[in-house]
Amino acid sequence: MPSRHSTECITIDPSAPDAAIIRRAAGILVRGGLVAFPTETVYGLGANAFDAQAVRQIFAAKGRPANDPLIVHIRSIVDLPLLAAEIPPMVRELAAAFWPGPLTLLLPRRATLPEEVTSGLGSIAVRVPAHPVALALLEESGVPIAAPSANRFGHTSPTLARHVEDDLGGKVDMILDAGQTGLGVESTVLDPLQSPPVILRPGGTPREEIERVVGAVRLAGAGERPSASPGRLARHYAPDARLLLARSDDPGGIAREMEQLAADYGRRGEKVGILAADEVASRLDPELRGQAAVEPLGAWGDARAAAGRLFAALRDLEAAGAQVILAHRLPPGGLGDAINDRLERAAHDKHAGM
Numbered sequence: 001m002p003s004r005h006s007t008e009c010i011t012i013d014p015s016a017p018d019a020a021i022i023r024r025a026a027g028i029l030v031r032g033g034l035v036a037f038p039t040e041t042v043y044g045l046g047a048n049a050f051d052a053q054a055v056r057q058i059f060a061a062k063g064r065p066a067n068d069p070l071i072v073h074i075r076s077i078v079d080l081p082l083l084a085a086e087i088p089p090m091v092r093e094l095a096a097a098f099w100p101g102p103l104t105l106l107l108p109r110r111a112t113l114p115e116e117v118t119s120g121l122g123s124i125a126v127r128v129p130a131h132p133v134a135l136a137l138l139e140e141s142g143v144p145i146a147a148p149s150a151n152r153f154g155h156t157s158p159t160l161a162r163h164v165e166d167d168l169g170g171k172v173d174m175i176l177d178a179g180q181t182g183l184g185v186e187s188t189v190l191d192p193l194q195s196p197p198v199i200l201r202p203g204g205t206p207r208e209e210i211e212r213v214v215g216a217v218r219l220a221g222a223g224e225r226p227s228a229s230p231g232r233l234a235r236h237y238a239p240d241a242r243l244l245l246a247r248s249d250d251p252g253g254i255a256r257e258m259e260q261l262a263a264d265y266g267r268r269g270e271k272v273g274i275l276a277a278d279e280v281a282s283r284l285d286p287e288l289r290g291q292a293a294v295e296p297l298g299a300w301g302d303a304r305a306a307a308g309r310l311f312a313a314l315r316d317l318e319a320a321g322a323q324v325i326l327a328h329r330l331p332p333g334g335l336g337d338a339i340n341d342r343l344e345r346a347a348h349d350k351h352a353g354m
């Protein structure tokens with residue numbers, strides 16, 4: 001674990017980043033330090049991807065196992081040859097359609113890249129982030145930036161600079177605080193080298209949009225290809241509290257289930273938190289609404305609003321002392337798939353009592 005004395009947290013304009021601040025942050029990266037920065041999905045913990053020592057410090061700061069490879073961020077597809085041994089035509093199509101944006105693509109890696117970045121795998125995961133601060137940092141530093149989500153390993157991803165400070169304060173050199181990240185869930189990770197291409201992690205770029213460009217894709221099953229995407233661990237994205245997912249798929253049924261569960265856990269003296277769409281929350285017994293901490297996810301059909309709230313709401317419930325969090329899936333499709341994936345992984349093996 002690298003010992004670092006202080007973490008500087010600097011406020012930066014998300015749409016017009018101050019050049020002097022970007023120069024200082026880029027200087028830290030070039031000298032082998034760690035900078036947490038905003039992307040359009042979540043905050044990332046960045047290091048120069050070609051500096052093996054700096055990359056090792058990312059793993060140490062997060063407490064992340066060395067067998068879980070990192071995503072490398074670049075300015076544009078023009079920089080791809082630095083990282084990839086070859087660029088399949090499908091990657092060019094996908095990059096043209098979705099970069100900059102929340103789509104991470106797997107490519108055959110170049111041998112010049114430090115082993116640590118890819119955890120010894122033959123493929124490298126790359127994306128171009130759609131955030132002015134991230135792009136300015138890439139431009140100014142002139143190096144590809146390896147950056148996982150800036151949370152301690154296994155915790156929910158950070159959508160606010162405060163989340164980064166809570167998890168990694170004292171372990172990184174600088175945090176660039178540009179306010180809340182726009183999307184709130186991580187990028188979609190796609191392996192275009194398989195036929196059909198495989199979604200290893202549903203995320204900010206919905207499957208339907210990818211299929212409009214390259215035809216049918218397949219969603220990796222839970223536990224599938226663990227060595228190809230070791231990040232697909234059970235109990236990932238987990239809050240510290242236990243998370244229980246309602247089984248119903250309609251607001252009324254979910255509300256009834258939550259009331260039952262809240263009563264059961266309340267009797268055992270456990271503090272209950274609730275994460276619910278407005279249509280669910282409004283159907284809850286007013287007495288329960290008075291007792292439990294209830295975090296609203298937005299309107300039932302508004303997956304975009306839910307994505308923006310999800311991780312912060314889980315952290316807020318945790319901070320409110322919730323020991324058990326009751327939540328529910330959203331309708332599938334679009335960003336709903338990414339949200340349901342995160343909820344299911346956070347709830348993994350936590351269905352006892354349901």
Ligand code: TXA
Pocket residue numbers: 039041042043044045068069070071102104106118121123124125129147148149150185186187188189200201228229230231232
């Ligand atoms: O939106 C995002 O993707 C954010 C921002 C900061 O860019 N980053 C992010 O990184 O979520 P991370 O490290 O938390 O998640 C990266 C995922 C992990 O599941 C990892 O296992 C997978 O990508 N991954 C990385 N390289 C891979 C590779 N070569 N093969 C398969 N999976 C890979």
Ligand code: MG
Pocket residue numbers: 148149157
């Ligand atoms: Mg992560």
